[in-house]
Amino acid sequence: MTIHWCGTGLSAIPGLRRLIAAGHDVTVWNRTADKAREAVGDLTDNIHAFDFDTLKHTVAKGDVVVSMLPGDWHVPLAEMCIEKGAHFVSSSYIAPEMRALDDKAREAGVCVVNEIGLDPGIDHLMAHHLVADYTASQAYDPANEISFTSYCGGIPKNPNPFRYKFSWSPLGVLKALRSPSRSIRNYTELNVARPWDALSSYTAPLPQPETFEVYPNRDSLPFMQDYRFDPDWTVREFVRGTLRLNGWSDAWADVFREIETLEGDAGEARLKEMSDQFWAENAYDEGEPDRVVLCVSLKAEKDGTPVWHKTYVMDAWGDERGTAMARLVSIPVSLAIEAVLNREIPAGVTPAPHDPKLLDRFLGEVDKLAQHLQVVDHLA
Secondary structure, eight states: OOEEEEOOOTTTHHHHHHHHHTTOOEEEEESSHHHHHHHHTTTOOOEEEOOHHHHHHHOOTTOEEEEOSOGGGHHHHHHHHHHHTOEEEESSOOOHHHHTTHHHHHHHTOEEEOOOBTTTBHHHHHHHHHHHHHHTSTTOOTTSEEEEEEEEEEEESSOOTTSOOBSSOTHHHHHHTTOOEEEEETTEEEEESSGGGGOEEEEEOOSSOEEEEEEEOSBOTTHHHHTTOOTTSEEEEEEEEEEEETTHHHHTHHHHHHHTTOOHHHHHHHHHHHHHHHHHHHBOOTTOOEEEEEEEEEEEEETTEEEEEEEEEEEEEOBTTBOHHHHHHHHHHHHHHHHHHTTOSOSEEEOSOOOHHHHHHHHHHHHHHSSEEEEEETTO
16 A cells, blocks of 8 residues: 655655655655655655646555645545545645545545644644543533633744744735634633734743743634533633744734735735745744644633643754654654554544544654653642
């Protein structure tokens, strides 16, 4: 069975190299074959220029196609996989068009695995682990009030005046700033048009506690079902959000003001212009360390008193193995590919797995990727 890895961008390389080094049959596809050769040519010469039709004719039943390409490629590739009886893996969020393929994938016996990178991905694994731990604990009571927070951010290890650095095109970050979010705060659904309208402060329980700015990201509410929250639980807070260095909102105040005024084609053109400028001024230098902080917390309270409260806290930074972001996105992808090949993941469209055996294995591997990973028991 062949793994067809499509896309060798900055966040793809460690996982791809891990699979090739482990002896898997891997074919590498990239828009420019020369760039792929720079990244993995020392390990393999099975490298091709990405072409959908050529790939389609090459893929065989039981193969795995991995998409580390831009998001608009995921669904066409997944559809092709279902048609060919091959499996599909990506790190991206499950779009409605992807979810709609679930029945077809099940009927074909095909795994379509998504949301298995960093965020989404590692955060899901941590959430599944915490919910399972809580519901199996003596503190569990369906009447308890539940608070859940998950904050993740890629930030510069060495802070700069802009309080942020870019490891790829800033356009995605700028577009995300125009996206509304939905979460639960104080038992009530919170709908926010722009992230900076819901900024708050969060102290991460690192060995040296550190305060960050955080804000809700996308639509958090559907993840309550994936995290196996009982519909009858009283949820005080539920938010999946983005973490930034303190001072970020001040440094970006002018950016926020301008983004609010942008409309239509002229607005899109200006966004592209801003993106190019930010890339020129605030990209990571060669060898400069990035940093990723991820904190996933679950708290249960009875009559206003905490009865169970644990937080997964991870801190990772770039080192001789490359960037933290690349490790934490692509190596979980490679672990999911191996689980698919081992028939450990069910057919259908699925996010990061719940299976306790896979959770333990995947989180054990994540522990090797981060400089710090622990579960903090706040009541111990």
